[in-house]
Amino acid sequence: MALNSGLRSASKLFKSSQQLVSKSGKKCLNLAISHIKLLQNKRSLHLKRMRKEIAQFLQTGHEAIARIRVEHVIREQNIWAAHEILKLFCEFILTCVPIPETQSVFGSTFCL
Numbered sequence: 001m002a003l004n005s006g007l008r009s010a011s012k013l014f015k016s017s018q019q020l021v022s023k024s025g026k027k028c029l030n031l032a033i034s035h036i037k038l039l040q041n042k043r044s045l046h047l048k049r050m051r052k053e054i055a056q057f058l059q060t061g062h063e064a065i066a067r068i069r070v071e072h073v074i075r076e077q078n079i080w081a082a083h084e085i086l087k088l089f090c091e092f093i094l095t096c097v098p099i100p101e102t103q104s105v106f107g108s109t110f111c112l
Contacts, residue, residue, distance in 0.1 A: 029094045036087040043080045047073060 050073050057066040 026094060029090045033087055033090050033094070036083050036090070040080060040083050040087075043076055043083070047076050047080070050076070 050069060054066050054069045054073065057063070057069065
């Protein structure tokens with residue numbers, strides 16, 4: 001009997017903490033997604049500018065400088081892709097948060 005009541009109180013505590021995390025977590029995820037989008041827009045503009053500079057360096061015959069700038073462009077593209085992955089992961093978590101809220105605490109089927 002004590003085990004049963006302890007299990008009930010643990011499940012109530014888990015449910016309340018899960019709701020608290022899901023409410024604040026949704027806000028944080030939405031803020032993170034918007035911040036990542038902002039960073040991606042800044043990086044996209046920066047990449048366009050860098051590509052134009054590379055074209056100008058190649059036209060003027062500064063191939064060594066252009067090669068260095070190409071390495072920077074590749075690095076920026078990789079960072080942009082990492083931001084995209086993070087954004088998609090945040091969106092995935094955001095869509096999966098309501099699923100555990102509707103299921104039982106000790107259920108076996110969760111989104112993640």
